[in-house]
Amino acid sequence: xxxxxxxxxxxxxxxxxxxxxxxxxxxxxxxxxxxxxxxxxxxxxxxxxxxxxxxxxxxxxxxxxxxxxxxxxxxxxxxxxxxxxxxxxxxxxxxxxxxxxxxxxxxxxxxxxxxxxxxxxxxxxxxxxxxxxxxxxxxxxxxxxxxxxxxxxxxxxxxxxxxxxxxxxxxxxxxxxxxx
Amino acid sequence: xxxxxxxxxxxxxxxxxxxxxxxxxxxxxxxxxxxxxxxxxxxxxxxxxxxxxxxxxxxxxxxxxxxxxxxxxxxxxxxxxxxxxxxxxxxxxxxxxxxxxxxxxxxxxxxxxxxxxxxxxxxxxxxxxxxxxxxxxxxxxxxxxxxxxxxxxxxxxxxxxxxxxxxxxxxxxxxxxxxxxxxxxxxxxxxxxxxxxxxxxxxxxxxxxxxxxxxxxxxxxxxxxxxxxxxxxxxxxxxxxxxxxxxxxxxxxxxxxxxxxxxxxxxxxxxxxxxxxxxxxxxxxxxxxxxxxxxxxxxxxxxxxxxxxxxxxxxxxxxxxxxxxxxxx
Numbered sequence: 237x238x239x240x241x242x243x244x245x246x247x248x249x250x251x252x253x254x255x256x257x258x259x260x261x262x263x264x265x266x267x268x269x270x271x272x273x274x275x276x277x278x279x280x281x282x283x284x285x286x287x288x289x290x291x292x293x294x295x296x297x298x299x300x301x302x303x304x305x306x307x308x309x310x311x312x313x314x315x316x317x318x319x320x321x322x323x324x325x326x327x328x329x330x331x332x333x334x335x336x337x338x339x340x341x342x343x344x345x346x347x348x349x350x351x352x353x354x355x356x357x358x359x360x361x362x363x364x365x366x367x368x369x370x371x372x373x374x375x376x377x378x379x380x381x382x383x384x385x386x387x388x389x390x391x392x393x394x395x396x397x398x399x400x401x402x403x404x405x406x407x408x409x410x411x412x413x414x415x416x
Numbered sequence: 417x418x419x420x421x422x423x424x425x426x427x428x429x430x431x432x433x434x435x436x437x438x439x440x441x442x443x444x445x446x447x448x449x450x451x452x453x454x455x456x457x458x459x460x461x462x463x464x465x466x467x468x469x470x471x472x473x474x475x476x477x478x479x480x481x482x483x484x485x486x487x488x489x490x491x492x493x494x495x496x497x498x499x500x501x502x503x504x505x506x507x508x509x510x511x512x513x514x515x516x517x518x519x520x521x522x523x524x525x526x527x528x529x530x531x532x533x534x535x536x537x538x539x540x541x542x543x544x545x546x547x548x549x550x551x552x553x554x555x556x557x558x559x560x561x562x563x564x565x566x567x568x569x570x571x572x573x574x575x576x577x578x579x580x581x582x583x584x585x586x587x588x589x590x591x592x593x594x595x596x597x598x599x600x601x602x603x604x605x606x607x608x609x610x611x612x613x614x615x616x617x618x619x620x621x622x623x624x625x626x627x628x629x630x631x632x633x634x635x636x637x638x639x640x641x642x643x644x645x646x647x648x649x650x651x652x653x654x655x656x657x658x659x660x661x662x663x664x665x666x667x668x669x670x671x672x673x674x675x676x677x678x679x680x681x682x683x684x685x686x687x688x689x690x691x692x693x694x695x696x697x698x699x700x701x702x703x704x705x706x707x708x709x710x711x712x713x714x715x716x717x718x719x720x721x722x723x724x725x726x727x728x729x730x731x732x733x734x735x736x737x738x739x740x741x742x743x744x745x
């Protein structure tokens with residue numbers, strides 16, 4: 237193997253690496269463009285206040301009752317104002333930092349927050365009266381067989397969904413404390 | 417169901433991601449051929465086929481590896497998230513979602529009018545149906561030219577037609593069809609080179625790669641990148657057969673002369689179809705460019721039947737595309 241051969245091989249590798257770098261850069265620019273053209277697309281925010289002020293969302297629904305086992309503030313906040321307003325707050329358990337509660341609100345019934353908590357089976361679906369609002373409570377188990385529950389209702393044009401890795405009774409208490 | 421819901425449903429996501437993955441794969445594979453200085457058409461063809469095979473399986477495979485790949489968290493950390501474009505209205509007038517559907521529609525129309533319909537209408541034989549076709553007799557110029565090319569002599573048919581043309585049928589009864597015009601216009605050594613090229617097609621027809629690739633290409637009918645990549649792979653197939661013909665005849669100049677004569681043949685005009693004269697002109701120009709490139713590489717002595725030594729580069733390219741496409745949702 238001559239020096240010339242090694243140099244040529246190195247140039248080929250460099251040339252391919254540059255190709256990949258250009259494609260990655262191009263993709264990043266193309267991913268950035270929509271946000272630049274139309275601010276308000278889904279993004280992460282450091283705080284509830286930052287999301288509200290940054291996107292002009294007048295009301296973000298937060299529970300007044302908050303179990304001690306959960307950490308405050310939210311571990312993650314995702315929000316958008318385009319194509320419709322939506323906020324997703326994820327709360328971690330104090331002990332291990334695992335996401336155990338997700339609260340989402342969206343001005344569209346089609347919004348699916350792809351939450352970190354995934355139901356494996358739903359064993360019960362119960363209609364519920366939540367301070368005069370019609371709510372739907374679902375109870376079942378998550379992938380790791382732990383108890384999971386979900387409750388959803390409409391607050392005007394905003395659909396609120398709470399998903400928790402806990403029995404339904406705790407989730408109902410949190411939901412009741414969100415009534416205005 | 418509105419467009420956003422359609423694009424967010426499983427088939428919609430599969431189509432969008434296959435489209436994007438084929439685009440990135442085609443660009444990277446194309447540039448990789450240049451960057452790695454790949455010369456063998458056998459290897460070049462495999463590079464082009466990455467954009468034909470990969471996107472069919474990439475989305476279900478990635479979802480199987482990571483079911484959360486479609487989640488908001490994943491999308492926020494990706495290189496490119498297509499959903500950011502769907503609801504965008506460019507200059508508050510032009511919605512980007514329907515634009516994508518338009519691009520997919522154009523690719524589908526090209527597939528229908530340039531590939532599927534012509535194949536369904538295809539007539540066997542290079543000349544018009546009224547032409548007389550006879551089997552080449554022993555000792556005839558064509559039969560003599562084909563002697564000793566590769567084991568058993570190929571079955572040759574002579575078609576009564578003044579236009580110089582040649583093609584092979586590789587189905588149940590493989591045979592080569594030559595026109596009387598071709599036999600008359602070529603020197604014996606050129607005729608041998610032309611037949612050798614067709615014998616190469618017949619030999620390679622036993623390999624299912626291009627047939628399977630065509631099935632994949634049909635599945636990705638909506639992807640412009642796959643269309644282009646498949647055509648480039650098909651062009652490499654011609655070069656592979658050129659190289660085999662040069663190997664057995666030892667006369668690249670003779671094959672180059674054949675291609676030059678066929679370039680000007682009316683029989684190689686693109687068949688009529690309903691897509692209009694403009695499209696036919698583009699096809700003709702594209703065909704002519706391909707033939708000229710083949711003539712050039714034969715004249716430059718670039719023909720090679722080597723197909724080893726570049727597999728590591730191929731593996732690196734496939735791996736790079738697979739990793740990159742994982743982050744394109």
